[in-house]
Amino acid sequence: MAAGPYSADTLWVAHAAHLIVEPHEDVSVVFHKLSGDTHILNFLSAAIVELLEEQPGTFAEVTGRVLTYLELDADDCPPSLVESTMLQLDDTGLIAPQNLAGSA
Amino acid sequence: MVNFAPVSSYSSQELAAALKAGSLEVALGPFTARAKGEGKPLRSFLQDTYRDVMVRLSLSDVTDIALDVRAPSLLRKYIRPQVIPDPGFQVPAVPLPKSMSGLAFEMGLNLVVALKCCRFVTFHAGVVANDKGAILMSAESGGGKSTLVAALMEEGYRLYSDEFALLNMPDARLASYPRPVSLKNESIEIVRDFAGGDWVSPVISDTPKGKIAYRRARPEDITEAGETAVTKLVLFPRFEAGVRASARGLRRAEAIMRLIPSSTNYHLLGEQGFNALRKMLDGAEAFEITYGTTDDSMKMVRDLAAKVGL
């Protein structure tokens, strides 16, 4: 479930200033300053947050970058999985559409 | 200002009068509590189970906690008398027979510490410590945590807490909070055996939790109250009848994952709480230990304590 309206063109972003990230072997412990929630991210969701801290991207762009970054092919990691993971991250507030006021 | 003195230094009449007036001030580690309540069961409970705990009869300062052990209704004051712990704000309360006033007092204190005292990150855990550091044991009820705490008290550790680990946020040290160790059912006999009958309170039977008795805090636990310790060992004990003892080292992320849900106020304290938790784990090793007997668990804890330099 998404936290609000979005489309395929939505540019997503993660704000490093809102996060305390503690990387571990294959998971990251992430404290989200806005919500006060602590999350455990697996390697896929952690990679998405990391990539979106560097540069905003759409579902399609992020899918491409994630495959390269994690050395996976599309069979392992279909675009639908990246999209659903991004929606989970949207739900937690760890990533958000770029033009959402208040999160900048 | 009147100084604190042990419960045992006051007469029954003095204590009863202070309890009735709601002016009995009880020192509990970093907290003070103002206790109120009528009747012999509560007074005798304090005289027995809290006999070395420091109190004063007239309120000399405001307190962190105000706890009134009272009848749930006027009716229940006289007919089949019942009591509930009333900490001044709405909390779940199970009415208990008046004879179990002591249990109501303990439940009330636990609720207040869990829900209201936010100066520490509060974990549902037992803690013992020596001069080198502390062992924090986080377990579900029935995990044998209290029995372990009581057993470790016999091995040169001081009682920090049976119910709550209090993590001080700025320095990530655990605060001593020596209240009586609550023992249930079979563990009562086990602890009576190694601690000696004089250190275990009379048994309260037929409580919502079965049989309950308390292993008293010792004077040396109490006079040391106010001190703090760094956490060296984090244990997640799991009792399973008949199982062979085993210890499994936990990675830091897993320890975090298990400690956060055992906190009563972690979420409330936000970033400060997260940082304190991380800092606490910086100097600690974490293990899940599974065991079938107290002897087994003690052997393992001794080994692990030695390993981390306790």
Next chain:
Amino acid sequence: MKRQWLDILVGTKPLPEDILERAELLEFADSHHVLGQMAEVWKDTATGKTRDVFDNGLLRARFDRNMLRNEMERVERAFMGTGLSPILIKGASYVAQGLDAGKGRRVSDIDILLHEDEIGQAEELLKAAGWAFDEATDNTYDQNYYRTKMHELPPLRHKTRRTIIDVHFKLLPRTSRTKVQSDLFIDAALPLEGRKLRVFTAADRLLHSAIHSFADGSFDTPARSLIELKYLFADIQEAEHEGLLARAKTVGAVLPLAYALWALAEFFKDPLALGLLEKSGVKPSRLICWTISHKLEHIDTAPFAKALLYIRSHYMRMSLPQLFWHLATKSFRRIKPQPELPLPPGFQ
């Protein structure tokens, strides 16, 4: 509670020297959810245990503030790109704007106001973003009752965060006897700086608070309501007092404002409030004033005054046939007849 405690709660009289009274005051402040507000005004001077107790209040208020900020962001996310711009009202707006009325204030849920014709869309958006009605109100009777008789939707709770949002489309229940022009409040709302949400003007904020306490509510949280009114009134410059009266006339809140001014004059000895009350020419009902005073002084133990205000609050909200219908329906939902609150003489 003691009347003089109000002045201590807002920092205009010193903390009691008597320890028992001080303990009772702090316990009162805690159980009536004003400890954080009290702590804000005393944090720089209190020491020792008193300061420890205040720390508990400050930490809790900090959590509420953070929670609110996050919920505001989540609401903006839910409404993103739709053109809807909800108005934050009540405690949430005071905290968001950093007003004195919001310092240390407990906020357990977030209240927003939208135009009535935006409500359907707002509800859909919030549901799509993870809010849902509680099971207790997710039944036809409650849903219908809220929509046709009340001024807000049943509370929506977020499925994972468990936070609650109250979505208002009026300031008072539709059936209320006090007729307030809610739309005028909505039209005058201003953007909240740096955000996509809006807030009331200072005058409207005070008027809404007065309406909430004296036209709608059963005055359930007297200490908190009076402190709120005091701070909100102080936010309005003396030069704007005439304008406040005029605004009250325009929006239909003359009576609630009069009770608010009376209460400020009565409990905080505020000469400006008294002057403005006299200028308004409204004479507050003695019975209501007595009830308010009595309720405040016997805050936990005033069954008579409580019953009076309970009846009044229902009476204010509904016409009599509606009240009868509502209570009858409620009683059918009960298992056995339950003794209602004792009725004062004259209501039997």
Next chain:
Amino acid sequence: MQKSKVRSEQFKAHRRQLLRMGAAGLPMVLTLRASASGALISQLRCTFTIPNSTKILVDDTGQAWVGTSKLGISGNKPQNKNISKFKNHAQYVFPAGTVPSSYRADACPPDPCYDGVSNNLNDANVDSMFAHLTDSEGDYQATEGFSGAGGGKKGGSHSHNNDDHIQCDNHGHQVDEHGHSIGSNTGKYADCGYKAYNVSNNQIAPGDYVNNGSWSLPGDEDGLYLSLSINYADSYGNTGGWPGISCIVSILNYLNL
């Protein structure tokens, strides 16, 4: 996050496995909740025992009667001859719609001698009162007004007049005083229209059913008893004599904290 290292095949296989689970719906983000429910619920390990000979009778609309008089239950079927008396002597009556559908009885099949409309006295009262209010209010929605009381029966068009009944011989078919058909129940036990549950002496620890801040009720008698208890608490709170109510309310309070 370990980046572009030379990774073992095993490591990659493990990741692929996780991704497959993700595609199958396993969450990729886990939020830790300082629920402390473990800690607090352990304070709330209250248990209670339902008194001797307590039974719950449920009809097809989700109405429930709780009492101790005789029902003669066999396999959730009450004895026909006991039903009226049990209802009359019930200590607690819950309105239609209270009982979750999984516990409700099957409705009896339509019968020419029974028009399928409840003649429940309460319904009639509600309807006539409702008609009065509709007249005065005009815009009130007839069909949505009283699901709590009328058990979702749609008001407005149906007849609720006893005289409308077709008079015909009763082929072993009965209509009880509340208009419920206990017909088709020619035998000793009610095959439809009612179900009965024996909750006598059950020991319940409500805290066991709290999971992450909400209730997950079991599908057995205890689940039924708890769901009624929650309804009771909703209306009454910690008052009255409903067995176990203080325990239930204490946990409800905790959940709302």
